[in-house]
Amino acid sequence: MRSSAWQRLFPDVYACSTVELTHRVRTVAVVRLLFPGAVASGRSAACWWGADVAGPDDAVDCTVPPGAHHGVVAGVRLRRRHLAADDVIPWKGLTVTGPLRTVLDLAALRPPDEAVVAVDQFLQLERVSLADAREAGRRSTGRDCRLVRTALSPPTASRSRLRRPGCGSCCTVPGSPVPSRIAVEYDGTWHGDPQQVGKDRRRLNRLTAAGRRVVFVTAADLHRPDEVVARAHVLLTTPTSA
Numbered sequence: 001m002r003s004s005a006w007q008r009l010f011p012d013v014y015a016c017s018t019v020e021l022t023h024r025v026r027t028v029a030v031v032r033l034l035f036p037g038a039v040a041s042g043r044s045a046a047c048w049w050g051a052d053v054a055g056p057d058d059a060v061d062c063t064v065p066p067g068a069h070h071g072v073v074a075g076v077r078l079r080r081r082h083l084a085a086d087d088v089i090p091w092k093g094l095t096v097t098g099p100l101r102t103v104l105d106l107a108a109l110r111p112p113d114e115a116v117v118a119v120d121q122f123l124q125l126e127r128v129s130l131a132d133a134r135e136a137g138r139r140s141t142g143r144d145c146r147l148v149r150t151a152l153s154p155p156t157a158s159r160s161r162l163r164r165p166g167c168g169s170c171c172t173v174p175g176s177p178v179p180s181r182i183a184v185e186y187d188g189t190w191h192g193d194p195q196q197v198g199k200d201r202r203r204l205n206r207l208t209a210a211g212r213r214v215v216f217v218t219a220a221d222l223h224r225p226d227e228v229v230a231r232a233h234v235l236l237t238t239p240t241s242a
Contacts, residue, residue: 030060032094035068037064039097040097044062050125051118053117065080086098088101103122107150109151119152182215
């Protein structure tokens with residue numbers, strides 16, 4: 001096993017040296033071999049469902065029952081909790097959390113910006129509707145419930161509308177490689193706080209330096225999502241000045 005023919009993934013878990021160690025491969029190694037009976041969850045479940053939310057070197061997320069005796073393993077983010085029967089689904093040969101449970105786990109990620117990005121990417125798969133996710137988030141309890149509701153808040157609905165055919169690519173995070181020419185920024189009430197103004201201006205400077213034109217959206221605009229889409233479409237179809 002120490003020869004160049006093998007590569008070590010985890011303790012006592014090896015793969016042929018010709019295997020590309022994607023996040024999906026590492027997830028299989030954890031759920032089937034390292035912790036048999038575990039359930040892929042969080043980013044790893046989302047990746048298995050088809051969302052590009054985890055890189056090859058990111059820790060594998062999995063869930064085990066509360067009484068399971070597993071030690072800490074580098075490269076694995078282990079969560080002990082009870083999952084309801086309808087939260088677990090066999091999908092393409094692996095046991096994973098279902099779409100609704102997965103999107104709720106993504107919405108609880110920290111920092112909140114990462115949660116929003118992950119939720120957006122997962123919702124694009126259309127395996128669960130935003131309405132169902134928001135209703136489940138509204139019913140959620142526990143320490144992460146506020147994070148979940150924030151990530152599933154109305155701005156997420158507007159971002160989903162912006163991905164309709166004809167609107168081009170929607171980029172959630174400044175600096176993303178997605179070739180979008182505009183950025184949509186939601187101005188919540190906290191943006192008026194003095195300590196927030198500096199952060200907002202620095203972000204705006206980064207966006208404009210990257211060649212983005214910005215559409216600002218307020219809470220009132222969220223009740224008129226078609227108008228937001230129309231404003232974005234105008235910018236997308238209007239040539240920039242030389």
